[in-house]
Amino acid sequence: MSTQKTASISNIIQKAKKENLKEVDLSNMGLSEIPSELFEIPDLLSLDLSHNQFKRFPKETFALSSLRTFEMSHNPIKKLPEDWHHLQNLALLNLTEVELDELPDGFCELGSLQFLYLGYNNLSYLPESFNNLKKLRHLFLHRNRFNSIPGNLKLYKSLETLTLGSKVRSIPKRISRFANLRRLCIVDNELASLPKEVAKLERLNSLELSGNKLQAIPSEIGFMSDLTTLTIHGNDLPASLVSAEKDGAGVLLSQIRSLLDPKNTSILSEAKLMITGEGKVGKSCLRMALDGTINPDRDLLNSTTWGVDCGTFSLPDAEDPEKEIDFNYWDFGGQKIYRITHQFFYSDQGLYLLVWDPRLGEEQCLIADWLRRIGARTAGEAKIILVATHADVDGGNYSPYVDLDRYDNSLTSMIVDQISVDSFTKKNIDKLKFAIAKHAQGMPGVKSPINNTWDDARKAALDTANTSPWMSYVEFSDLCKELGIGDTEAVRSIAATFLHRLGRGIWYGIDWENDAFLHDTIVRDPSWLAMAFMEIVQHERTKSAGGILDHSDLTDAWINHGREEDGWRVYQLDDHPRLLRMMRAQGVALPIRSSRGEKSLIPQLVPSEKPKLPWCDPNDLEQDDRVLRMEVKVVPAIDGFMSHLIAALEPYHFYTKDGTGAFWQSGIFLKDTEGRFRNEALIELNTERNFFSIKIAASGEEPGFLLQQIDASIAECLKFWPGAKREDKIRCPHRVGDHLCQGDFKLSSVERWLARDMENAICHECDQVSRPSDLIYGLRGRKRNDETADRLLEYLAYKERRPAPGSIVLLPAKGRWRNITTWEILGKSRMKAQLRSEFSGALVAEKEFTSSPGLLRYLGPAAKLGSLFFAAAPLPLDLAPGFADSFNGLSDSLDKLGDHLPDGEQAQSVDPSYSSRNLALVAEFLEQIELMPRRYGMDLERAPDGKWYWMSAAEVEQYRPTQASLPSGT
Secondary structure (H helix, E strand, O other): OOHHHHHHHHHHHHHHHHOOOOEEEOOOOOOOOOOHHHHHOOOOOEEEOOOOOOOOOOHHHHHOOOOOEEEOOOOOOOOOOOOOOOOOOOOEEEOOOOOOOOOOHHHHHOOOOOEEEOOOOOOOOOOHHHHHOOOOOEEEEEEEEEOOOOOOOOOOOOOOEEEEEEOOOOOOHHHHHOOOOOEEEOOOOOOOOOOHHHHHOOOOOEEEOOOOOOOOOOHHHHHOOOOOEEEOOOOOOOHHHHHHHOOOHHHHHHHHHHOOOHHHEEEEEEEEEEEEOOOOOOHHHHHHHHHOOOOHHHHOOOOOOOOEEEEEEEEEOOOOOOOEEEEEEEEEOOOHHHHHHHHHHOOOOOEEEEEEOOOOOOOOOOHHHHHHHHHHHHOOOOEEEEEEOOOOOOOOOOOOOOOHHHOOHHHHOOEEEEEEOEOOOOEOHHHHHHHHHHHOOOOOOEEEEEEHHHHHHHHHHOOOOOOOOEEEHHHHHHHHHHOOOOOHHHHHHHHHHHHHOOOOOEOHHHOOOOOHHHHOEEEOOHHHHHHHHHHHHOOHHHHHOOOEEEHHHHHHHHOOOOOHHHOOOOOOHHHHHHHHHHHHHOOOOEEEHHHOOOEEEOHHHOOOOOOOOOOOOHHHOOOOOOEEEEEEEEEOOOOOHHHHHHHHOHHHEOEOOOOOEOEEOOEEEEEOOOOOOOOEEEEEEEEOOOOEEEEEEEEOOOHHHHHHHHHHHHHHHHOOOOOOEEEEEEEOOOEEOOEEOOOEEEHHHHHHHHHOOOOOEEOOOOOOEEOHHHHHHOOOOOOOOHHHHHHHHHHHOHHHHOOOOOOEEEEEOOOOOOOOOOHHHHHOOEEEEEEEOOOOOOEEEEEEEEOOHHHHHHHHHHHHHHHHHHHHOOOOOOOOOOHHHHHHHHHHHHHHHOOEOOOOOEOOOOOOOOOHHHHHHHHHHHHHOOOOHHHHOOEEEEOOOOOEEEEOHHHHHHHOOOOEOOOOOO
16 A cells, blocks of 8 residues: 555545544545554444455444444455344445345344445345345345345345346236335346336335337336336337336326327337438438438539428338338538537437538548537447439549448447439439338337327327417317327326427426426427528628527518528517527627617627737736636537537627627626626637547636536536537646646545545656645635635535425415324325415416325425524515415424324435425425426525525516626617
């Protein structure tokens, strides 16, 4: 063991002794023996020895009789001692990946054990005495050698979590006897069928079945009302079900329920087809050759696509030519200006034709760039057919096939076929049709079962008799209700899986549920929305104005453009506000704050030249200014990232007096315009062929605040490209002479040092010492007191600490609370939960429910928080007289009912505060009754008083700084 690690171990133990700490973390220290000083710490409660080099279990630890948590994972100990009776207080024991073949009988003497982690070992059976662990609630046996639930595992009353693997082939029917089971994980096994008895587990809220051999899910599973997590990918299930998993358990369960009656089920054959590539390579001609509409005399010289063209054509099913598959195609224009906006419509749920012209060559057709673009947007999950055009054109020495060995495996893994065609002579067009139909197999709408009534609802929503290009979600819900579909999750499932995912319409509500406006808009004609985006980014006057769109020019951009013959749309005045709102939600157009709704910023059209800035190099700042620098490397290079980042950082936009924005195509200068910390930051993007780097320098009183906001915005932007990878470095904050040091630290290392309470980090460039906390939070040289630092860090973490609003109202469905003297009476009560704004108390949404046994445990925290909130806040005007008495009456009654629920479970204790723990319980409760705040547009936002509240959608709209700002008079 190194001298440095020995010193670190000693420091950790001495600190624990000095500060009377009850937890000691000695993981990753290279230990093979227990340090003797450890036993000098009195009443130690938690010990972490994981990821060390112990080759035998350290029985000396049995002297630590007060231990409640013991982490011993990732040590090659292989065998456990027999006698464990000394650790009678132990509640959690982690023995993950310690090479165990068996458990000794004496191990089962741990009478207080509640959590037992035994994953990644070689266990194939449990000792007969295992059931002596009467208090065991959470048992992790994944990645062992069990082929079923161990026959002698009979902890039917206590067990809440059970994970199994990796050779499980069957689940016995007695699974239903584990009455309190809440999580069942059988991931990556060999399970071929699931017994319907699983559906009898009324308390189960997580069922994880991915990576098995299942071909069907029992329809009874669809009626498990408490199930909030259901994973099924990696099985032999219909692709529509697997696709629905991404949209949440509610949507997936509704699909499973809908397939209960085979007589009301049919097979869908439909897929989304995206045709993309550089301009002038023959994409549109290829599409017309596929659908049989090509005319050589007309299309040979005039086949350019402006924006995007959408439609449907049919091809014979490759596996059953007597049947057809409908392909909903998206023919994307290849002009460079469209690349950013096109990505909004890419999907991992469709098939891509990447078209190129071999006469121009791979490099000029940018094949690698297109593969990276698609891979970043779809996380490498796309299926791509490379299509070389102009196969029968004479002349030239070129190959119509791409040498895939030249490309990285992450790109070529998406390519499923290569075909050379000629759209005008129709060479290999039939071959391409067969390939398209072949590779569409397994996609969400191909050979997927669909409830006939659901299909009727989908067709009604797309009925061409309705000429409107969009419909409201409420209108769609009403349409479904008329057909007998009243289940809200069923409506979401139809809109998400069978309209949006298949390319027949656009509904972003499934992905952006916290945006009430996007949730309420279903676009029936996808090209209507896509072309609106395209026409704005091509508007010449907006380009000349540095990306500032004057709304008086919308008539010119969307009505009087005179380009109808090119396929451009004309948009009615009534649709302009809706289109602007959708563009705003996507970051395509940001309303400018000071323009009073008359101007918007189009980030994609900001100037290419860097404007004059307050400073362009952090070395130019005063030497006593605090400066933090960070560099983020992103692979691959992504079109439009800076446009997204400019939109995300809008609250900190800076404009000069003449109205020039401090942003350009490859950078942005930021200012904390509220003056809270007087921070500034410079961000510059440098693009290489395969990656780009973002250099960030922040300066001010609290540069760490702005740096963290930038870091969070980068992370949020990269969610749009799930296939992109980032690597972060923190620059050394010290100076070497007149210049800032060029040394750096990996962010992952700094975070690890922080977690280990390391006090010093040495720069290998300048040999100067920094505290890890200084590197991230910018606290070096702080003249303020520790209370200020604590407030800053609390502010940065605020959103993570508030998973749900505390302004919850629990009321009787009718009348007032009466005779609530037992849990049994309350459990039969019909109740109503209201979501209200923490800022104003205004009603946002409400839902009736029966207080089932699974919900009783949450009522205490929900009622208590509501009482605390409304005791300190003015009651809103819409509350009925006597509300406070009724509401507080429930809270008082719950206090008197005691802690033991009817089924013997312990009621959730309530902290006497507005704590994160209470809010987490409320979040679980709201999810159980399907009253999630973000589904109704609620979100956390900062009010004028500087505090953060869960607000209604309208209040978020009012107070969220998502508008750009210009100087007055611009």
